[in-house]
Amino acid sequence: MRSLRPGSELETLRRWSLGASSPPACRAIHKTGGGAQRLHQRQESSRRQPSVSCVIASPVDIEPAANTSNGTAPAEVSNVAAQLSASAAEPGKTDWTQETLSVVVVGASGDLARKKIYPALFALYVEDMLPENFSVYGYARSKMSDEEFRDYIGGSLTCRVTDEDSCGDKYDTFLERCYYQPGQYSDESDFKALSERMTGTEKDRKKANRIFYLSIPPSIFTAVAGCASKAASSPSGWTRVIVEKPFGKDSESFAQLERELSNFLTEDQMYRIDHYLGKELIENLTVLRFANLVFEPLWSRNYIRNVQVIFSEDFGTEGRGGYFDQYGIIRDVIQNHLLQIVSLFAMEAPVSLDAEHIRNEKVKVLHCMKQLTLDDVVVGQYRGRQGKGHSYPGYLDDDTVPPGSLCPTFAAVALFINNARWDGVPFLLKAGKALANRRTEIRVQFRNVPGNLFSDRLSLNGMDLDRSTNELVMRIQPNEAIYLKINNKIPGLGMKLDTTKLDLTYKQRYNVHLPDAYERLILDVVNGDKRLFIRNDELDAAWALFTPILKEIESKKVQPELYPYGSRGPVGSHYLASKYGVRWGDILSADE
Numbered sequence: 384m385r386s387l388r389p390g391s392e393l394e395t396l397r398r399w400s401l402g403a404s405s406p407p408a409c410r411a412i413h414k415t416g417g418g419a420q421r422l423h424q425r426q427e428s429s430r431r432q433p434s435v436s437c438v439i440a441s442p443v444d445i446e447p448a449a450n451t452s453n454g455t456a457p458a459e460v461s462n463v464a465a466q467l468s469a470s471a472a473e474p475g476k477t478d479w480t481q482e483t484l485s486v487v488v489v490g491a492s493g494d495l496a497r498k499k500i501y502p503a504l505f506a507l508y509v510e511d512m513l514p515e516n517f518s519v520y521g522y523a524r525s526k527m528s529d530e531e532f533r534d535y536i537g538g539s540l541t542c543r544v545t546d547e548d549s550c551g552d553k554y555d556t557f558l559e560r561c562y563y564q565p566g567q568y569s570d571e572s573d574f575k576a577l578s579e580r581m582t583g584t585e586k587d588r589k590k591a592n593r594i595f596y597l598s599i600p601p602s603i604f605t606a607v608a609g610c611a612s613k614a615a616s617s618p619s620g621w622t623r624v625i626v627e628k629p630f631g632k633d634s635e636s637f638a639q640l641e642r643e644l645s646n647f648l649t650e651d652q653m654y655r656i657d658h659y660l661g662k663e664l665i666e667n668l669t670v671l672r673f674a675n676l677v678f679e680p681l682w683s684r685n686y687i688r689n690v691q692v693i694f695s696e697d698f699g700t701e702g703r704g705g706y707f708d709q710y711g712i713i714r715d716v717i718q719n720h721l722l723q724i725v726s727l728f729a730m731e732a733p734v735s736l737d738a739e740h741i742r743n744e745k746v747k748v749l750h751c752m753k754q755l756t757l758d759d760v761v762v763g764q765y766r767g768r769q770g771k772g773h774s775y776p777g778y779l780d781d782d783t784v785p786p787g788s789l790c791p792t793f794a795a796v797a798l799f800i801n802n803a804r805w806d807g808v809p810f811l812l813k814a815g816k817a818l819a820n821r822r823t824e825i826r827v828q829f830r831n832v833p834g835n836l837f838s839d840r841l842s843l844n845g846m847d848l849d850r851s852t853n854e855l856v857m858r859i860q861p862n863e864a865i866y867l868k869i870n871n872k873i874p875g876l877g878m879k880l881d882t883t884k885l886d887l888t889y890k891q892r893y894n895v896h897l898p899d900a901y902e903r904l905i906l907d908v909v910n911g912d913k914r915l916f917i918r919n920d921e922l923d924a925a926w927a928l929f930t931p932i933l934k935e936i937e938s939k940k941v942q943p944e945l946y947p948y949g950s951r952g953p954v955g956s957h958y959l960a961s962k963y964g965v966r967w968g969d970i971l972s973a974d975e
């Protein structure tokens with residue numbers, strides 16, 4: 384593994400973790416990157432709250448962090464091992480110098496695994512964020528040898544974490560740790576065979592920890608959870624299970640899924656992923672709010688007149704129509720990703736950064752949301768369009784979509800939060816496929832300046848007061864940025880104003896590669912940190928909000944408004960916004 388530069392921040396961290404120095408200042412840790420920083424936070428929070436993620440409730444052996452059993456000197460243990468060995472003295476903590484980690488990707492032949500999971504594991508490996516004793520096991524029905532599996536994974540790996548095009552020998556050493564086990568999803572004996580195979584890379588260690596990533600269709604979640612839990616749980620360490628969305632289609636199916644999964648898994652073992660929570664700007668949302676004096680005092684109905692959360696994609700559902708048609712954009716994006724953003728945005732300050740404290744606040748704000756009614760929802764569906772030399776297919780042109788489907792590929796929703804902070808403030812959410820651009824952002828439009836001395840100057844310049852209010856924009860993707868629109872005097876003689884930006888564009892300010900959301904989230908599972916995972920009561924509340932309206936849309940067969948592929952979406956979304964005196968910020972600022 385990477386040896387650490389003497390005197391470097393990582394070295395300081397390692398020395399601290401081995402008990403050789405006092406804790407490094409947070410500033411130093413921040414500069415080592417998100418993972419190290421989170422590991423530090425994790426240790427901080429774990430001092431307050433012991434981990435409870437072991438499926439086998441066995442007492443934890445406490446060993447001093449010394450040489451690993453294969454004789455590797457402590458200086459060469461991976462970052463994660465070095466950092467976490469500090470917690471070896473705490474009961475319930477993972478001591479990576481003594482323990483192994485196996486990540487089982489169930490559905491190993493699938494799209495998500497190839498697009499996101501293997502590249503994320505590889506990036507963590509290249510950054511030395513995974514334990515020394517780490518292996519990947521692919522599991523699916525497709526027949527593949529280890530070699531074929533390595534070729535399959537190899538094709539999806541890129542070297543995003545270094546400036547060079549190649550990650551050198553990391554590529555080969557990573558693939559050497561990857562194994563493939565074919566099997567059926569509901570056959571315990573196949574999972575037993577997997578488990579036996581895993582013991583091959585787990586031997587010689589005190590404890591073997593296992594993560595099962597359920598990268599499979601939801602119809603087989605329960606079967607796999609049952610088999611994995613009965614036949615392939617770790618016999619000595621913890622077992623954690625990552626569950627991908629969709630978590631049901633409505634309140635009833637979610638409750639049923641939970642009942643079934645809870646026969647095999649405890650809540651502590653379950654990591655429900657919403658990959659939006661792993662995005663850099665979303666993680667920064669709480670920092671922006673609670674680590675700066677200037678924003679939190681303004682964060683209420685007193686100063687904010689509306690909040691917009693906008694998701695747009697410039698491609699349709701091509702190839703995924705069959706899946707998408709069963710869900711539609713409200714379930715696919717709004718009920719989960721956008722609602723998670725709203726709950727983080729609008730929650731009260733948590734007691735601490737502990738996962739449970741944060742999630743308590745998110746649930747509270749979800750419970751304060753006013754029940755949605757049909758007149759606060761607009762649905763749309765994209766139709767085909769002839770472009771210059773190219774024809775763009777409509778949603779219904781996809782062979783996997785049932786003819787005449789009313790499935791919405793666009794929706795806009797006005798939400799209200801009935802509490803003292805947000806009473807009367809519209810939270811406008813919109814999400815759409817096959818629109819003019821790909822963009823996800825949060826826009827906070829502030830109220831007008833009362834008695835504005837410059838109002839005549841603003842209108843003189845063609846800027847009405849509505850357009851010239853302050854706006855805080857958090858652009859989640861692409862080209863991550865936070866900027867604040869302010870009114871400013873145009874330099875020179877006279878008094879002319881314009882609106883300009885205080886601009887924190889990440890790629891200009893930070894010379895770092897931003898980790899993919901899946902990297903952050905998988906690392907958090909390794910560390911047992913649930914801050915960025917969804918608790919079951921959050922989902923209960925989210926489904927309670929959306930189930931009635933989804934049922935109404937479906938039972939009344941509400942006709943989606945058609946919009947051309949590549950356009951700005953249905954006009955209805957503007958009527959919805961204007962009903963609350965709002966203009967969509969992305970339309971006003973098309974040039975940004």
Ligand SMILES: NC(=O)C1=CN([C@@H]2O[C@H](COP(=O)(O)OP(=O)(O)OC[C@H]3O[C@@H](n4cnc5c(N)ncnc54)[C@H](OP(=O)(O)O)[C@@H]3O)[C@@H](O)[C@H]2O)C=CC1
Pocket residue numbers: 490491492493494495496498523524525568597598599600601603627628629
């Ligand atoms: N793909 C994406 O971008 C995203 C996916 N997700 C979620 O992640 C999970 C995995 O997604 P994805 O990889 O796209 O899924 P896939 O459809 O690619 O399925 C994954 C694997 O599961 C097996 N499989 C597929 N259909 C069935 C079936 N009907 N019965 C049994 N096994 C089946 C196949 O493996 P084999 O035949 O070899 O057994 C397949 O390779 C899903 O829950 C999805 O909703 C979430 C966000 C984004």
Ligand SMILES: O=C1O[C@H](COP(=O)(O)O)[C@@H](O)[C@H](O)[C@H]1O
Pocket residue numbers: 658696715716823
């Ligand atoms: O969960 C989903 O998210 C993707 C968008 O994710 P992003 O990280 O690329 O923004 C969306 O395309 C897909 O329909 C949905 O299921």
